[in-house]
Amino acid sequence: MNRRTLPVTVTGILFVLLLIAGAVQFTGFASPRVILNLFTDNAFLAIIALGMTFVILSGGIDLSVGSVLAFSSVLCASLIQVHGWHPLQAFPVVLLAGACFGAAMGIFIHVYKLQPFIVTLAGMFFARGLATVISEQSIPIEHSFIDAINNFGFALPGRGWIGSATLILIAVFIFGTWLAHFTRLGGYIYALGGNANSAALLGVPVGLTTISIYTLSSTLAALSGIVYSCYTASGYALTGIGLELDAIAAVVIGGTLISGGYGYVLGTLLGVLTMGLIQTWISFHGSLSSWWTKIFIGSLVLMFMIFQRWISQGLTGRRHGPDRIN
């Protein structure tokens, strides 16, 4: 088996095993409805995580995405509700704001050689601050167009439903796969993650690539904010706290190396679905207190990671030296 695709494959297999385990334990666990709900309920996380994949592949990290989601949802809600814009006018503006925000972070990272972790941490504070300045209260959205978006979709047999959120997610996924594996930019992103120095010496336009990566990530976070505000029909400055960590976890569960250079877009999707499945499993359990839920999620993620390492190591054989440590 190919060493590169192994972690993704393992994630896929473990996802299926988890699904089977759930189906054995609970009736109706593996129904199309539950599975499609995984997509609907996690669409906003998945969109963010797909953006995060590119950032992590390039050896960076983007902590601002949760805040950008909050900021976009508040901006979106306030444009529609307070300023009376049509959603179709508001959406492009929100996306553009997200893109500019990401580009600015990318410029700071590239031009001034600042560390992504810290720049995006500052970005996280800044975006959250902007959202609070726009409105400290939750803004409910009432607009017929938003309702139309929420009602749009296809019914599938087995009481399954593919809604607009799922459709957007699928579109983003296809775009991401194309970008990562069929464009030059994709190659540059992997190259940066492999070794930024060598990449520059090989003629990779490092600046342009870096800026595109963070622009992409923030734009997707803004898109996700739009999806989220449609889904909840509101915008609130305190949503999405800690979401960046979920996104990072999903990316890493999907087999992407946090140090960059190795990983797949498909892996991230599987990672999000796995995390969603763990949540579903807990909710099927019913009466768990909130703290047991946290402990459960933690231990399941942990077991998953250990399994994944274990299987990958078993299949490739251990290589000498701590070359893969960290």
Add this chain to the structure above:
Amino acid sequence: MTNLMQHRLFLPLLALALILLANLVLSPEFFHLEVKDGRVYGSLVDVLNRSAPCALLAIGMSLVIATGGIDLSVGAIVAITGAVCANLLNSSFDTLPLVILAALAVGLAAGMVNGSLVSIFGIQPIVATLVLMVAGRGIAQLINSGQIATFQNDTFASIGIGSLLGLPAPVVIAAVVFLLVQFAMRFTALGLFIEASGCNPRASHYLGLNVRVIKFLVYCVSGLCAAIAGMVITADIQGADANNAGLWLELDAILAVVLGGAALSGGRFSLPLTMIGVLIIQAMSTTIIMSGIEPKYNLIIKSLVILVVLLLQSPSFRQQLRGLSGARNSLGGKA
């Protein structure tokens, strides 16, 4: 003069001085110190006192970051130690040494979990510690049965509100831990080994360093530091709030390490610089509060200050600045 300006302590100290100066402008009382009952009072002491928990976390975090890792779980470890202390103090095992030992043991255990995940199982640090960050709060809530546990115990409380040598106890504790770790790093070869295994783990392995053990140990130290911080915080408010104790404190600790000039990819670290980073963060929060700006602007201001401090440290930014002032000078010369 140029020598002074090139010293690596110069810029961080300058940033700190500027922020303190801003405080002075906002409140002329700022540098005023007063001795009452053998204890020093004043805004400066408050800043020090409030930085103590973050400083403790940042000490452990520096070592972890130097090996190229990161420890997101310290905030959760603070919560767990808090819950353990509070519940022990409410039980019949409420002697001080026992409580302190238990807290340290909890911190060490948490550190060992992180350390073994990273170095034995080979899980990437950010996720390995994320697990404890999420589950740890759950464990703390479990210990507290979902309540905020309060306690009455003056001896324990003195860890947080007492004073030693005229200074608040947390400041003294943080200073002692700092000196201990700094001594261990610079008067033995540990600092060098940690830096080497962060810079190039493969080459370090070839050198005969046990990179795995080193990585394991730094997470243990980080856990211990978090446990001490947890005791300080719990003693200070005389209660343990599993949800909010130490919440997002890990980000402040990481921020402090980076403001101190360390690279998150591992390598060089400096504890004194990290301490300056901690003070910058705390002094900045004080400034924001004292300035009387509406709280909703807090985050924006905080992020902008961080950016400015980072930019000041960036060589390419300084070059641009120099270029700009150079251009102005030459223009002036022509005119």
Add this chain to the structure above:
Amino acid sequence: MSAQNAVLQLTGVCKRFKGVIAVNNVDLDLRAGEIHALLGENGAGKSTLIKVITGVYTPDGGRIEIDGAAICPKSTLDAQKHGISTVYQEVNLLPNLSVAHNLYLGREPRRFGCIQWKKLQRDARALLQRFSLDIDVNELLSSYSIAVQQLIAIARAVDCAAKVVILDEPTASLDSREVGLLFQILRTLRDQGTAILIVTHFLDQVYALTDRLTVMRNGEKVGTFVTAELPREALVSHMLGKELQAMEASRASQHTDSVDPAALQLRELSSSNGIRNINFSAQRGDAIGLAGLLGSGRSEVCAALFGLDSVTEGEIRLGEAPYKPRSPAQAIAQGFALCPEDRKTDGIVHPLSVRENMIIAHQAQRGWWRPLRRSEQNKLVADATQRLKIVCSDPEKPIGELSGGNQQKVILARWLMTHPQILILDEPTRGIDIGAHAEILQLIRKLCAEGMTLIVASSEIEELVAFSNKILVMRDKRLSTTIAGQDISENAVLAAIAEPD
């Protein structure tokens, strides 16, 4: 010839680093259809000059012209657009991409906005065929040895070649076979009108390949000469600034037939990295050479001895005692030391200073609780710098800022400080200039005379023959022939490498 057909013309190029003038007022003209050698000692400024030409560093002064038009490349990409393609001294490819992708990164064939992976792979295979490299182009680059990576980097540069190809020590990790191939390709390229600038420390190669040469010393240009008109001795004295003493061809002390139990003995050794049934023994003071083609298992023997790979079968004995290292730390405790082949990833610890890099192995051996005092460190470092003639303005500067050859010497110094009983050198003279080369050979002899056992893996047969008293020829991860004592000669080794089973 007038300067009219100069493709690349440098006038008065300067580059300074903190406290060092790496390149000082250098002129150079490179003509279409010539192979031009750039020569000089370690730290003379060759690599820096190349990096200035190719936009990695911005020059502090001077002009760079391509076809008569001044350029000032801001990045490698810029330089590539001006028709300059480069292979830098350290392999600068991406370990996480496939071989094919590395070859075509940034110039992938596309259709409808999509990369045509099939075509790319076909092209890559065809390109590597020219270097008779028959490898799976879909594998990750990191799964190949440093030598193969070097070839891939060269293939990439040659394939991009427009007007100028620059190669910084391309032959450092190649065997004579690959070198021959490379030269053939370079000659073809020259005949097509490309200008080629090549850095090397092998004078034979200079005379076999190049048309003209430029010598640098201490950052300054000594002169440009027509290769065929410059006698070898004159060239050497231009480079070193003095005559090189003739190298006496004495062997290490030869007491192969001593009655002591062998200091090191391998019996039917097989390791997890593929070497099979290796047998040999070495006495104190022996210098054992490991010869063989690329991938024949030279480095793997070193790795097994140093505890990097686990021993699967057979045994190793140190004197009377069995020895089964599980990690480098254990091997070091038993008196082993290894200078690894890939100095960038396995050798130097980059942002750490030269001083720290030198003393760290010794310090690791003493343990963390017995730190070397700073004054002791400084003394050790000063001694080693002098003994190995390391060019280094300040031992506190990051090791990455040293020139390649000097980094190699620092690694050697690092291990000499641990006073090993068995010193394993994997390609010890890679990238080392002729002056230092002679010194290192002398050092090897001296160490042997002091009773150290040396195991040296090298692709330079001449060098092995110069000091070994036993040469093991490897083939296909097995020991094919052992040549000892009076039978050692270059021809014997070459024959053993070439001979079919």
